[in-house]
Structure formats: C-alpha cells, structure tokens
Amino acid sequence: MAMKIYIRPAKVGIPALWLLGILAGALIASACGSAQATSAAVSAPTAAPAPMSAAVSGSTSASAEVEQPLAQLSGTIEIDGSSTVFPISEAVAEEFGKVAPDVHVNVGVSGSGGGFKRFTAGETDISDASRPISDEEAAAAAENGIGYLEFLVGLDGLSVMVSPQNDFVECMTVEQLEALWQPGSSVDSWNDLDPSWPERGINLYGPGTDSGTFDYFTEEIVGEMQASRADYTASEDDNVLVQGVSGDRNALGYFGYAYYAENADKLKLVGVDAGDGCVKPTIDAIASGEYKPLSRPLFIYVNEERVQRRAELRSFVEFYMENGAALTREVGYVPLSAEAYADNAAQLK
Amino acid sequence: MAKSKVNFDPRLARRKMIGGVFYFVFLCAVMVGILSLLVLLTRILMEGLPWLSLGFLTNYPSRHPEIAGIRSAMMGTIWVMALTALFTVPVGVGAAIYLEEYAPKNRLTQLIEINISNLAGVPSIVYGLLGWALFVQIMSMGRVVLAGALTLSLLVLPIVILASREAIRAVPNEYRLGAFALGADQWQVIKGAVLPSAIPGILTGTILALSRAIGEAAPVIAISALVYLTFVPADPFDQFTVMPIQIFNWVGRPQDDFQSLAAAGIIVLLAILLTMNALAVILRNRYQTRSED
Incomplete structure (x- = not known):
C-alpha cells in the first residue's frame, strides 16, 4: 500500500505546482494592488502616521x-x-x-x-x-x-444592541435587562419584558465567559460576576456578535462601544434607564458618567x-x-x- | 444450456446505472473539497490583495491599517519554523529508523508504536500547555523563540515519525537483502540502500508536518501571546510572535480595514505554506529520478 504512495507520486505534484502558479500570479497582481494601498495611505485622514522605517531610523x-x-x-x-x-x-x-x-x-x-x-x-x-x-x-x-x-x-460603554429592523425597543431599564439575563431567566418573548412589545421570541447574543466584558456586564446588571443565563449565542469575537445582531430582527446583544461605532449603520443602540431616565451610550454620556451602570x-x-x-x-x-x-x-x-x-x-x- | 441462459439475467442497464450513480457520488465528494477551497481562496484574495504590498511585509504592526505590516510576525514564523525543522528532522527520522530497522518486535516496541500513533492525534493546545509548563516554567526559558520551536517540535514529531516509518517500510526488502549479500553491515545497509530510497517520502512527510505547525495558533498563544512587537528575533532567546496570532488579532478588531489586513496576512501565510508544499514536491521528484537511475 505504502509503496504506491511513495513510488509513483509524480502526478500528485502537478496540481500542487499548478496551485503555486496561481499563487505566484496572485503575488504579481498584488504588486499592482500595492499602488492602490499606497494612495490609500496618502489620502487617509489620520494625523500623519510617519512610516515606521523613518521612526526606527x-x-x-x-x-x-x-x-x-x-x-x-x-x-x-x-x-x-x-x-x-x-x-x-x-x-x-x-x-x-x-x-x-x-x-x-x-x-x-x-x-x-x-x-x-x-x-x-x-x-x-x-x-x-x-x-x-x-x-x-x-x-x-x-x-x-x-x-x-x-x-x-x-472608559468603554458596554452597549446593548438590537437589529435595525426592531422598531419597538428604544430603551430598557436595568430591571428589564436583569430579568432578561439573570441565570435561569424565563423571559423568552419580548412581551415578557413589556406588555406593549410584540409576542415574539428574543434571540440573545453576548460575549463568552472568558471575556472581561462578560464579567463587567454580569456584575453590573445581574449583581454577581459571571452569573448569566447560558442559553445565548456566545462568541469571543465581537465581530461575530455584530453580524448576528444585525442579521436577526429578534436579536438583542451587548458588546463594547467601539464595535457599535464601527457598525452604526447595521445596529440599533438601546438606551439604558438606571432610574434617571433613558440614556444612550454616546462619547459624552460615557465620559460624564451619565450612561450607567454600563460605563466601564x-x-x-x-x-x-x-x-x-x-x-x-x-x-x-x-x-x-x-x-x-x-x-x-x-x-x-x-x-x-x-x-x-x-x-x-x-x-x- | 438454453435453461441456464434464461436463468441468468445480466441486468446490464441496472448495473450501469448503479455504476453511474457511484461515479457521480464520488465526483461530488471530490468537488466539495475543491469548491470550498476555491470559494475561500477567492474571498480571501478579493479582500486581501489590495492590501498586499511590499510595505505590508516590511512594516511592523500599527494601529493605522494603511501602514500596518506583518514583519515581526512573519520573521517570527520563519525563525520558529527553521528551528522546529532543525529539531524534528534528526529526532523524527532517527526514531523512525530505529523502529523500522533495529527495534525487536516485542511488547515494548508495540507499546511505543501505539503511543506515537496516539500522540499524532492529540489536540495542539495540549502541546501548547505542555510546552508552556515544561519549557517556559520548569526550564525557565521564558517566552522565547526556542520555547516556541521546541513546543511545535513536540507537536509535529509524531507525524514526522509516522511518515518516515511509512517511507522506510515502503523500501522493497530486496534492497536490504541485496546489500547484506554484498557484505554490508546494518548501518551501511541503512545508509546505502534504505535511506536513499526512503528520502523522498521522508521529506514529503516532514515538510507537510512543518506546514501544519506553521498554521497553528493555539499552542503558540500558550507560549507567547504577544501581538505588538517592533523587532525581529535576533537569536533563539528573543521574544517573538507568529503570523496566526497576528491574523487572529486583526480579525477581532472593530475596524473593517483590519479585517482586510487579516485577509492579506492569510495570503502571505498561504504563500509560505504552498511554497513549502511545492518544495516538498520538487525535492521528492528530484530524489525520485535520481534513485531510479
């Protein structure tokens, strides 16, 4: 059996070489692409990032x-x-x-x-x-x-997000979030949280249990670090959560403000009411401490x-x-x- | 005679149909792999190519995607790879020669063989933690290139041993008998008859195993979780990072540009991988023709 593998392999080599050819072609193409990348660097609004080589010299x-x-x-x-x-x-x-x-x-x-x-x-x-x-x-x-x-x-503002197709949720109280996220929560429909919201299932998205975001959210909302319901879609990669929430009209998720800021067109920000009215996380509201309790x-x-x-x-x-x-x-x-x-x-x- | 003609129905149409169905099923099985690879490659190439440039290879990481590069990670990968090859080839091939040519066929040898096969299937993170405990902590090397290379060596050694054994076993026994008949001793037989025929297979197995190591992120993260590094390792006792870690970090960033940068990193990693695989093919073909002459 093994003989076959090693004695007559010349034919196997051809597709592999062919693949290499494709790749070589790709690298050559990239040389043309580099012109684009350079122009992007020049036109970028970032405050004159001096090329590394200059800095090192x-x-x-x-x-x-x-x-x-x-x-x-x-x-x-x-x-x-x-x-x-x-x-x-x-x-x-x-x-x-x-x-x-x-x-x-x-x-x-x-x-x-x-x-x-x-x-x-x-x-x-x-x-x-x-x-x-x-x-x-x-x-x-x-x-x-x-x-x-x-x-x-x-400071980072942990932000609660829903899909842009969600037209009824503007604001949630800390109590509602707690009822939703506490361990063993029985909330599985939007109208369990507010009778005026439709009777539709909620699909939850959040960071995995190794994340500092998870620690902070559970501590502030549920009152105990690491205490959370477990039946939600968890990912250590916040971009996966962004994808999930933006594509699911019944979704609700939480993650860092920076991920919202980069994807503002795909997500709808939910205000959080800690007793003093509804506040959405904005740079100013997070800096002043007005957005609470999720400014971390x-x-x-x-x-x-x-x-x-x-x-x-x-x-x-x-x-x-x-x-x-x-x-x-x-x-x-x-x-x-x-x-x-x-x-x-x-x-x- | 006439009776048996009636009894035997060749059912040619049915057999042909079944044959055709299986042909189609197996063709589909091939296409699943090839098509998904093509889809992945196209996506990565489309996203990453515009970001690929000489600067991408020579710059250090940066928070500005336009000037961010993969230099430290790429050089780290090359360093680790070279050292891993240095450790794995002699040890792996040596072990394979011992097991195939010298070892008596007894319980102990059997136990060793079973263990090596099992080790080849152990998840890579386990090797990462082992390497962290053994090299970084107990031998207090620190989180350096050498510790990373030794860890990856442990990871690929079983694969190298298995592949080398296969290659050695494939050498026809007549070669050995012929050499013995000429008065050669055991080592001369191995050196003069077995190894020259086995080298193509050994090389292929080794390079494929190294290609696996180069793409591993999990075990290296256990050794070095560094992402921002602005120097290239100068010796085995320098700190390092490798390409999969850098790519993983870029993928996790909120900015879209970093996702494209990750794609560009993947292209570079793929290029190195395919170069290594091509090298395996070329070396194999070269030695093949030579040993057949």
Whole structure:
C-alpha cells in the first residue's frame, strides 16, 4: 500500500505546482494592488502616521520637541493583559517608539485575568485590565512582593444592541435587562419584558465567559460576576456578535462601544434607564458618567518598584498619560478628563 | 444450456446505472473539497490583495491599517519554523529508523508504536500547555523563540515519525537483502540502500508536518501571546510572535480595514505554506529520478 504512495507520486505534484502558479500570479497582481494601498495611505485622514522605517531610523527632529533624553533611552517594556485595552497600549507603544526608538515595547493579549497572573508574578511591567484588580490578584501580588500603581486610562460603554429592523425597543431599564439575563431567566418573548412589545421570541447574543466584558456586564446588571443565563449565542469575537445582531430582527446583544461605532449603520443602540431616565451610550454620556451602570473603566497597572527604578518605563508611563486622551479617542474608546490624566501622572511623583 | 441462459439475467442497464450513480457520488465528494477551497481562496484574495504590498511585509504592526505590516510576525514564523525543522528532522527520522530497522518486535516496541500513533492525534493546545509548563516554567526559558520551536517540535514529531516509518517500510526488502549479500553491515545497509530510497517520502512527510505547525495558533498563544512587537528575533532567546496570532488579532478588531489586513496576512501565510508544499514536491521528484537511475 505504502509503496504506491511513495513510488509513483509524480502526478500528485502537478496540481500542487499548478496551485503555486496561481499563487505566484496572485503575488504579481498584488504588486499592482500595492499602488492602490499606497494612495490609500496618502489620502487617509489620520494625523500623519510617519512610516515606521523613518521612526526606527531615529529622526531626532521628532524627539526634539519632547524631552531630549527619550531618544537615548533603551530597554524592553513588557505589557500584557486585556484585549479591550490592547488597542490603547498598542497606540501608545507605537507613538512612543517614534520618540524612543531603542525602547522595545511588547504588548500581548492574555486577557485581564491572564495578564494579572503574569503581572503579579513579576513577569510583566504593565498589565492592561478592563476591570479593577481582584482581591485574590492583589493578594498574589502582595505575596510576591509586587507593589503596583493603578492608572485609569479610558472608559468603554458596554452597549446593548438590537437589529435595525426592531422598531419597538428604544430603551430598557436595568430591571428589564436583569430579568432578561439573570441565570435561569424565563423571559423568552419580548412581551415578557413589556406588555406593549410584540409576542415574539428574543434571540440573545453576548460575549463568552472568558471575556472581561462578560464579567463587567454580569456584575453590573445581574449583581454577581459571571452569573448569566447560558442559553445565548456566545462568541469571543465581537465581530461575530455584530453580524448576528444585525442579521436577526429578534436579536438583542451587548458588546463594547467601539464595535457599535464601527457598525452604526447595521445596529440599533438601546438606551439604558438606571432610574434617571433613558440614556444612550454616546462619547459624552460615557465620559460624564451619565450612561450607567454600563460605563466601564479601563486601567493599566504598573509595577511600582520598576517604574521608580527604570527610566524608560517611567518615561513610557508619563508618555501614556500625556498622549492617552487623544490616542484613546482615536482607537474608539472614551478618554478621561485632562485632570484625571494629570492626577494619574501625579502618582509618579 | 438454453435453461441456464434464461436463468441468468445480466441486468446490464441496472448495473450501469448503479455504476453511474457511484461515479457521480464520488465526483461530488471530490468537488466539495475543491469548491470550498476555491470559494475561500477567492474571498480571501478579493479582500486581501489590495492590501498586499511590499510595505505590508516590511512594516511592523500599527494601529493605522494603511501602514500596518506583518514583519515581526512573519520573521517570527520563519525563525520558529527553521528551528522546529532543525529539531524534528534528526529526532523524527532517527526514531523512525530505529523502529523500522533495529527495534525487536516485542511488547515494548508495540507499546511505543501505539503511543506515537496516539500522540499524532492529540489536540495542539495540549502541546501548547505542555510546552508552556515544561519549557517556559520548569526550564525557565521564558517566552522565547526556542520555547516556541521546541513546543511545535513536540507537536509535529509524531507525524514526522509516522511518515518516515511509512517511507522506510515502503523500501522493497530486496534492497536490504541485496546489500547484506554484498557484505554490508546494518548501518551501511541503512545508509546505502534504505535511506536513499526512503528520502523522498521522508521529506514529503516532514515538510507537510512543518506546514501544519506553521498554521497553528493555539499552542503558540500558550507560549507567547504577544501581538505588538517592533523587532525581529535576533537569536533563539528573543521574544517573538507568529503570523496566526497576528491574523487572529486583526480579525477581532472593530475596524473593517483590519479585517482586510487579516485577509492579506492569510495570503502571505498561504504563500509560505504552498511554497513549502511545492518544495516538498520538487525535492521528492528530484530524489525520485535520481534513485531510479
């Protein structure tokens, strides 16, 4: 049997080579496509993202405006943690790389919990987190002799969505959301929540149980972290949830505001009423705290001893606080007030 | 005679029809695979091609999709792949030679053989966690290229061993007997008669196994969950990331442009994969003609 496979395989090779030919053709075609991509880069409205190569070659003109010594710093900064906070840290790392090209900033996405596990063991310098550090994690840090500073870097509004074809839901109270999402909930039709709504089934969409979004939503709405009904379509990929909710007229789902902002034409935002009237999540409502209880804080935790000792880490955190507001807004989250960043920076003094 | 003619009804029409039905069923079975591959390829190519450029290969990741590139991930993948090949080929082929040519046929050998076959079916995340515990934690290597390559080596070793054994077993026994008859000892037989005939099969199996490793995200995430990395590993003790992790991160972003960037990343990954597969075919054909001469 095996002989056949290995002794006469020449014919098998031809289709494989043929496939390679297709691919080679594709690569050549891409060379033509690259012209398009370059023009897209030029016409993009983003505030002059200097090409990486220029940044790496160390243009002193960029660093001249900032503190002089930044360009002379070197070292490696390890960041890990929440995938929600990742875009902010990535943006800061990218900009920092332009002024301090010899400092390597590595950003990972192990999740808030995974990040804290490494942070409290002293493996990382900074931990991204979409929730405050838990008591157990704080205890683990103390046990390992790791002191830390907590910096609030932005806000995210967890948003409740329905399909644009849904013409009756404008607003839901926290009680309605709780009745809908609590474990063992018997709500399976819209008119179970409000008698004026039609008697149609509700199809629920939400993040998976490993997600910080899930933790925060269950804590605020159900009152207990991780307590949720289980009969909903769960995905760790928020884009899957966007697809699901936009294509199903009976859908209701929740996920981060940034995913709504990018898909506003495909989704309908539901206001949340926590007793003071109906508020829809907008940048302003999230920033002012008016949208509650689903405005969630985004943090970075910094190893205290290392930030005092290592100049490059200290400069990076200072840089984070100086540029955090603009970059947070750019990647789709809600920045804090200027005072909040100043208070943050004061922790370093 | 006349009686038996009446009794035997060849039912030619029916047999032809059944034959035709099975032909059609098997053709459909082939088409399912090919068509779904074509649909996937077209979608990926249409979405990703406009984003593919030289800059995409040479730039580091960025929050601006227009200037984001896959350099660190691509170089990480190449590093890990090269080291994995370095570890897997000698160990895998050595194990296969031992099992096929030297090992006595007893209970212990049987146990080892069954275990290797089973290991080839273990889910890759299990190897990831094993690698994390063994290399990153216990041997405290840290989350470096070497730990990633060793983990992937564990993952593909059983496949390499199985493929190499198949190839060695396919060498006609007459070759060995002929060599022995000329006075060659065991190692000379293996070196001079068995390996030259088995090499095409061994190469194919090894390269296909490595191609599997290159597309794995799960075990590497257990070793390194890094996504934003602005340097290329300079030695096996540097930190790294690989292409599947980078692609996975782009797919999960809210902005549509990153989804297209992910498609472009997939094209690059596919290109590397198909190049490796083509290499397997070319090497195999070359050695084939040589050994047949």
